[in-house]
Amino acid sequence: MKFVEKKWLVVTVVMLICYLISIDAWATDAKKTIVFNDRSWDSIQVHNRIAGFILEHGYGYRVDYMFADSMASLTGLGKGDIDVLMEMWVQTNIAGYKKLTESGKMVDLGPNFTNAPSGWYIPTYMVKGDPKRGIKPVAPDLKTVEDLPRYWELFKDPESPNKGRFYNNPSSWALTYEINETKIHTYGLDQYYNVFDSGSEMALVTSMVSAYENGKPWLGYFWEPTWVMGTLDMTMIGEPAYDPKRWVKKDYGCAWAADNVVICVNSKLVETNPDVVSFLKRYETSVPLTSSILAYMKDSGGKPEDAATWFLREYPDAWHKWVPDNTIKRIEDAL
Known part of the structure; x- marks a missing residue:
């Protein structure tokens, strides 16, 4: 009887270890940390935390946020030190945008939001x-x-x-x-x-x-x-x-064009992490929606990560369209 009990104990321990290993493998299978470019304005920080939360809890990636403004961020994106730029203001940064896309170092995944004045x-x-x-x-x-x-x-x-x-x-x-x-x-x-x-x-x-x-x-x-x-x-x-x-x-003697704000990634990410790219291609918001998230953050006195989780709780119909069905429960369980 004792032998049987010991046998089942060993089996149980082995199964538990295998389960833990599988969980750890799922969480680290990404093989790399996804680095977002943080800048000094609120909206990009919030979009970074929304996308980061989804990638971390829905896909098992580790994420990081690297601060770099203006041309330094584009240099980092071109070199691969930065993986994701959630807000590329194309008209404002047209020279850098063209240089990186035409060189093949950066890929435009489409709009985050459009017609931003x-x-x-x-x-x-x-x-x-x-x-x-x-x-x-x-x-x-x-x-x-x-x-x-x-x-x-x-x-x-x-x-x-x-x-x-x-x-x-x-x-x-x-x-x-x-x-x-x-x-x-x-x-x-x-x-x-x-x-x-x-x-x-x-x-x-x-x-x-x-x-x-x-x-x-x-x-x-x-x-x-x-x-x-x-x-x-x-x-x-x-x-x-x-x-x-x-x-x-370059005398700029006219109005600013309403900007299309797009999501860009380092081109290597397309090959190494296609699931990340597939998600970011579907990620899309709007000027009014982004403003409402920022208004909540201001009124509540919260941080960008608080605004991100608020959005994920309050607007499931928006972000459910961005991710495969099998990731939704993991994300919602983490909220």
């Missing part, structure tokens, strides 16, 4: 006023860039009050920073406005929100989707219609 904004109350807050319109005729010279004193730069201040994005976003600087020069606004380096997205947002809450003027560059643009009533300053020739010429 960006441009120069002011608070709407500057033009229309806000009777509820007792704010009168101080620039009722400010509609286009051509009107900015006559209103520069409303935007006085506290560090150089002989000119107005234009809040640019952080200089670490080298390309967009330089485009806005060039636009200021092309429009002849450099004699009226200083270009201010915000230093970080957080500082740029803070400057806007602070001005808005105090009913003060503000002029600067911004984009969508973001929680702040979904919360504040802002108006985009008109520019001449988008003209691709002006962008080729």
Whole structure:
């Protein structure tokens, strides 16, 4: 009897070990960690965590997030140090995009979201006023860039009050920073406005929100989707219609094109991890959906990973379409 009990004990232990080995093998079968490119704005960090959670808990991959802004991220993607870029703003990064795709180092997997606007904004109350807050319109005729010279004193730069201040994005976003600087020069606004380096997205947002809450003027560059643009009533300053020739010429004397924001991967990933690529090809959201996720993160005081799990709980119909049926339960069990 004791022999039989020992025999079954040994069998049970062996089966348990085999089970644990199989679980570990499933979790490490990826053979590599999938590295996402983190940048300094919220939406890409949230999309990284959504995709990362799915790959980790649904597919058994380990994931990592490497911070690199602007051209450094494209260099890393081209070399293979970074595997996935969840937000390639094509129009904004057209030169780098073409270079990497044409060289075969990067593959465009299709849109994350489309028609994402960006441009120069002011608070709407500057033009229309806000009777509820007792704010009168101080620039009722400010509609286009051509009107900015006559209103520069409303935007006085506290560090150089002989000119107005234009809040640019952080200089670490080298390309967009330089485009806005060039636009200021092309429009002849450099004699009226200083270009201010915000230093970080957080500082740029803070400057806007602070001005808005105090009913003060503000002029600067911004984009969508973001929680702040979904919360504040802002108006985009008109520019001449988008003209691709002006962008080729690089004087940028026209509006930004509404951007198609696509998902790109290092080309080697297509061969080494086709399941990851298949998932990312199906991953697609929208500007309104992304804004709602970011608004939740702001309102709840959460982090990008909290916003990611909230999205996965609240929008199953969206992400179920991205993954095979056999991964859904694993992902939902991990939430």
